[in-house]
Amino acid sequence: MSLDLLCSASPDVFADKVWSRRAWLSRADDLPGEVADWFSVDAADSLLSRRGLRTPFVRLAKGGRIVSPSRYTGSGGVGATIADQVLDDAVLRLFADGTTIVLQGVHRTWAPVGRLAAGLSADLGHPVQVNAYITPPQSQGFASHYDTHDVFVLQVAGRKQWRVHDPVLEAPLPDEPWDLVADQVAARAQERPVIEEVLEPGDCLYLPRGFLHSASALGGTSIHLTFGVHAVVERDVVNAVLAAVRDSGWRSSMPVGWNPRGASGVAEIDSVVAAMIDALRGLDPDAVAAALHDERSARQRPEPVAPLAQAEAAAQLTPRHVVRLREHLGVRVERDVGTGTQALVWQGRRRLAIAVGEQAALEVLLAGGPVSVGALPLADDEAVAFAQRLVHDGVLVVQGTAASPPLR
Numbered sequence: 153m154s155l156d157l158l159c160s161a162s163p164d165v166f167a168d169k170v171w172s173r174r175a176w177l178s179r180a181d182d183l184p185g186e187v188a189d190w191f192s193v194d195a196a197d198s199l200l201s202r203r204g205l206r207t208p209f210v211r212l213a214k215g216g217r218i219v220s221p222s223r224y225t226g227s228g229g230v231g232a233t234i235a236d237q238v239l240d241d242a243v244l245r246l247f248a249d250g251t252t253i254v255l256q257g258v259h260r261t262w263a264p265v266g267r268l269a270a271g272l273s274a275d276l277g278h279p280v281q282v283n284a285y286i287t288p289p290q291s292q293g294f295a296s297h298y299d300t301h302d303v304f305v306l307q308v309a310g311r312k313q314w315r316v317h318d319p320v321l322e323a324p325l326p327d328e329p330w331d332l333v334a335d336q337v338a339a340r341a342q343e344r345p346v347i348e349e350v351l352e353p354g355d356c357l358y359l360p361r362g363f364l365h366s367a368s369a370l371g372g373t374s375i376h377l378t379f380g381v382h383a384v385v386e387r388d389v390v391n392a393v394l395a396a397v398r399d400s401g402w403r404s405s406m407p408v409g410w411n412p413r414g415a416s417g418v419a420e421i422d423s424v425v426a427a428m429i430d431a432l433r434g435l436d437p438d439a440v441a442a443a444l445h446d447e448r449s450a451r452q453r454p455e456p457v458a459p460l461a462q463a464e465a466a467a468q469l470t471p472r473h474v475v476r477l478r479e480h481l482g483v484r485v486e487r488d489v490g491t492g493t494q495a496l497v498w499q500g501r502r503r504l505a506i507a508v509g510e511q512a513a514l515e516v517l518l519a520g521g522p523v524s525v526g527a528l529p530l531a532d533d534e535a536v537a538f539a540q541r542l543v544h545d546g547v548l549v550v551q552g553t554a555a556s557p558p559l560r
Contacts, residue, residue, distance in 0.1 A: 154271030180354025449482020450500030471526030
């Protein structure tokens with residue numbers, strides 16, 4: 153479990169007593185693995201100088217203010233004249249002058265972080281994204297604030313002093329950012345913190361959304377990864393239910409002379425409410441669950457695939473080849489009870505019709521684990537064609553043959 157790599161609390165303790173309730177500090181000695189396996193100073197330098205990053209994958213801040221991208225982006229030169237590529241020498245000057253670097257979406261740009269984020273999302277059941285914060289010595293990137301999503305802060309390099317205060321707004325939603333209550337945040341930040349600790353490399357701090365926090369680098373350069381957990385909340389479920397109800401009609405105009413404050417207006421509102429209650433009673437929870445599932449899977453990046461290697465492997469596919477379901481894809485099967493047909497749905501928007509004769513083979517694939525193409529309950533040529541179609545659509549990954557190493 154990725155959660156085990158970031159939190160010393162047991163999964164049960166985290167779920168029952170920590171998640172969305174309290175801050176939790178895990179020390180490196182209590183966590184397995186090495187932080188350098190996921191990210192490092194060299195990784196940050198590589199992203200800033202050799203990967204051709206563009207905004208908004210990088211942003212800079214100093215003294216709590218965002219630095220204009222025009223100060224550190226420009227043309228990439230001949231053959232790469234896109235005007236908003238990150239200029240490494242400009243970043244160097246600004247960083248040396250005390251500017252904090254934020255690498256946004258590191259789960260998209262650095263593979264080990266992407267794997268860790270995808271695993272954490274699978275463990276928690278909520279989408280996860282990752283930013284890296286690189287702070288110069290003795291500097292503070294952002295003033296005390298809160299996030300509207302939960303975070304795991306993993307210290308990668310250097311040392312950073314963290315101060316954490318209780319929320320001024322319980323469980324804030326995305327449309328309730330901290331600057332709406334900036335005065336309250338500033339006042340709370342002057343109070344005694346609930347946590348004031350120095351994070352060393354490998355330490356990890358979990359903060360539920362709403363907890364105020366600020367951090368300052370101590371000594372040398374500090375790097376930490378922030379895993380942002382964008383939790384699905386009850387209001388999201390309510391919105392999905394209302395969306396399902398809205399889809400069932402509600403198109404009629406209110407009557408001529410409509411006055412919501414008049415006696416007839418109140419009666420008409422009451423009539424609509426009564427009809428809504430009836431619609432809610434008849435609502436199919438599975439349909440709402442499917443909509444929420446699709447929304448979540450559309451927000452989480454699945455396992456990357458190698459387009460060239462996979463296309464070649466699909467072209468040469470035989471019954472001896474081993475395939476598996478692509479990880480973190482968020483697949484589900486949609487069945488039409490009336491016709492008996494099925495469709496495979498993934499990433500919230502992709503659909504693939506499954507013939508009746510292919511349904512047993514699909515069940516084998518969805519059961520998990522690698523399987524040889526020849527083991528699918530189809531004739532060999534049909535199994536190869538079926539697997540090729542799923543590889544081309546990015547649903548399956550060809551691992552090689554039983555006697556060959558996995559494809560990378």
